[in-house]
Amino acid sequence: MRVNRVEQWQTDLEAAGRLTPEVTNRILSVHDDRGAQAIEAVSEGRVKEYRDFTVVVGHDDEYVVEGHGCGCRDSEYNLDPEDPTDLCWHVIAVAIARRVGEVDDHDMWYSDVRDFL
Numbered sequence: 045m046r047v048n049r050v051e052q053w054q055t056d057l058e059a060a061g062r063l064t065p066e067v068t069n070r071i072l073s074v075h076d077d078r079g080a081q082a083i084e085a086v087s088e089g090r091v092k093e094y095r096d097f098t099v100v101v102g103h104d105d106e107y108v109v110e111g112h113g114c115g116c117r118d119s120e121y122n123l124d125p126e127d128p129t130d131l132c133w134h135v136i137a138v139a140i141a142r143r144v145g146e147v148d149d150h151d152m153w154y155s156d157v158r159d160f161l
Contacts, residue, residue: 048128049074057143074129075136078118082136091141094154098147100134107134108154 053070060067063083071079085091090101097108107116118132141147150157 050129050131054139054143057140062144063140071136071140075131075133078131078133078136081133082140085133085137086141086144086146089146089148091137091147092154093147093149094152094157095150097154098138099154100137102134106158107132109134109138 049070053067053074056070057063057067063071063086068083071083075082085100085102092099092101097110100107100109100114102116107114112131112135113119114132114134116132116134119135123130123132138147
């Protein structure tokens with residue numbers, strides 16, 4: 045079975061449990077600026093897990109990530125759904141944060157919190 049480049053960095057990151065220079069370089073080589081934005085978001089604690097959704101806090105809005113999907117404009121307009129390496133930075137950030145234990149857990153419903161934002 046052939047492993048794609050995304051699965052490779054995810055496997056390596058999960059094994060390391062932290063962002064090593066090698067894994068960081070691999071993420072950046074696969075995802076370029078989106079990878080850099082994702083790493084920055086994780087390092088700043090902007091990946092939030094609620095009872096109903098995982099949310100990445102951007103600079104202008106919050107983005108709900110479900111699986112490999114995100115409601116951001118980048119996902120909607122710029123990405124090729126047939127290309128497994130073509131992911132928005134929000135999806136990449138969630139994948140990184142989960143593998144390094146940097147998801148900020150909130151024991152509440154995001155749908156309730158969102159009304160106050």
